[in-house]
Amino acid sequence: MTARSSSSPRRNHQYPIDDHDLISKLPDELLQMVLSNxxxxxxxxTSVLSSRWVDVWKWRSYLVLDMNMVLDSTPKERLQQVSVQLARLMTKVINNHRGRLERCTIQHYKSQCKDGTLQSWIDSVTGLKHTKDLTLINYIPAIRHYKRANLLSLHPYTFSHHSLSSLSLCGFSLIGPDAFCKCKNLKTLNLINIVISQASVLSGVLAAFSSLEVIVLNVNFLTPRGVLKIENNNLKFLQLSYLNEIDRMEVYATCLDVLDIRCIKVKRDNFILVAPNIEVNKNSWLDNHSRNDCPHLYCNVSSFLAQNLLHPS
Incomplete structure (x- = not known):
């Protein structure tokens, strides 16, 4: 029979199918629904089941390439070697995939940051696969603290492809905004367990994303103090959690509807918010007196904001 799919180009391959193999007689779109689970x-x-199944997986709309499960059970001294072997398999999957991707998640080891493999993967899934939602996670063994996350050094304009609308980074060190140049395409940015040299660098990174509507930040600074500034008139949702000891936090967002503050270290009077849709009463900030080393730590603000500030009476 001839297999066709509305989600993939018409194919003229004819596959010999056993009359008793009823599943393989299903059209491509139904087989892809099966594989989606x-x-x-x-x-x-499934590509080894029969010639009928060889190409079906290649048209799935998302890829999750995860080294973690294997690396978690790998002895420390073999992490490098095993990660290289896994990277080859992941590259093969990306190269064999056809069509475009809605989502792509890549969890890798530090080696791929250093040898150019990660850059190649990003170029492929954005430039060739037109991925809309990209998540990059740096594998960090339990024996290492995330503050020792590996340097993410990428080419300028790496994330500027017009199809990319959502970017999530986890477990990296960022040194500058070059890879984020001309990223007006991005609507969502998640920076989780990220290490950055200082607050001004993060301000520069965020300034490159002029069209962002959602920002989620969980960032540590190598150099404490400094001013973190977020100025974005398209921003609708902002979540801040565990930002370490900055001198001043400034948020200018005329369209901001949701402000979720989990735990940050900044003096009450040095948190500046200009967002007409949110009326912040600074008395909502709760001092955590149980920690003498953090006299200006304010916690649980998100619950107060949700109950009182997002829908003021």
Whole structure:
């Protein structure tokens, strides 16, 4: 029979199918729905079932390429070697995939940051696959603290492809905004367990994303103090959690509807918010007197904001 799919170009391959193999007689779109319930690894393995299944997985709309499960059970001295082997398999999956991607998640080891493999993956899934939602996670063994996250050094304009609308980074060190130049395409940015030299660098990174509507920040600064400034008139949702000891925090967002503050270290009077949709009463900030080393730590503000500030009477 000839297999066709509305989500992939018309294919003229004819596959010999056993009359008793009823599943393989289903059209491509139904087989792809079956594979959508499988992990990427399981979906790829279906290619060995028969010639009918060889190409079906290649048109799935998302890929999750995850080294973590293997590396978690790998002895420390073999992490480098095993990660290289896994990276080759991940590259093969990306190269064999056809069509475009809605989502792509890549969890890798530090080696891929250093040898150019990560850059190659990003170029492929954005430039060739037109990925809309990209998540990059740096594998950090339990024996290491995330503050020792690995340097993310990428080419300028790495994330500027017009199709990319959501970017999530986890477990990296960032040194500058070059990779984020001309990123007016991005609507959502998540920086989780990220290490940055100082607050001004993060301000520069955020300034490159003029069209952001959602920002989630969980960042540590190598150099404490400084001013973190967020100025974005398209911003609607801002979540700040565990930002360490900055002198001043300034947020200018005329369209901001949701402000979620989990835990930050900044003096009450040095938190400046200009957001007409949110009326912040500074008395809502709760001092945590149980920690003498953090006299200006304010916690649980998000619950107060949700109950009182987002819908003021």
């Amino acid at each position: 499988l992990s990427t690894e399981e979906a790829v393995r």
